[in-house]
Amino acid sequence: MAVDMKMPILIVDDYKTMLRIVRNLLTKLGFSDIDEATDGTSALEKLHARRYGLVISDWNMQPMTGYELLQKVRADDALKAMPFVMVTAESKVENVIAARQxxxxNYIIKPFSAEVLKAKLKTVLGDF
Structure with missing residues (x-):
């Protein structure tokens, strides 16, 4: 089944430059409906207000981390099946294991290119 390039995507990062970079990479890959949140709390509000096809979230944010956001998404019956990709500058094995559990x-280590993002998204969404 082909990936819907018009599906809504939520990107979450407390660093505005990173939001812009991820948005530009997604646009370059052909996605067009991209929303942003600057922390886990506002992301959760957006997730309850609109149905997204994918969340791409940074790990390190305040007051709610991307890891805490992931836990809340997976605990919510309405959201738990949503594809969730974690992005972080930390490559600690224990963080990768915790996120997997x-x-x-999928998990992306910063910095990353459009090719890396596409490869990671293909494993989550399928070919596009």
């Missing part, structure tokens, strides 16, 4: 679909 919490139900993350």
């Amino acid at each position: 919490a139900g993350v679909n």
Whole structure:
């Protein structure tokens, strides 16, 4: 089944430059409906207000981290099946393991290119 390039995507990062970079990479890959949140709390509000096809979230944010957001998404019956990709500058093995155990679909280490993002999204969404 082909990936819907018009599906809504929520990107979450407390660093505005990173939001812009991820948005530009997604646009370059052909996605067009991209929303942003600057922390886990506002992301959760957006997730309850609109149905998204994918969440791409940074790990390190305040007051709610991307890891805590992932846990809340997976604990919510309405959201738990949503594809979730974690992005972080930390490559600690224990963080990757914790994210996997919490139900993350994929994990991307910063910095990354459009090619890396596409490869990671293909494993989550399928070919596009």
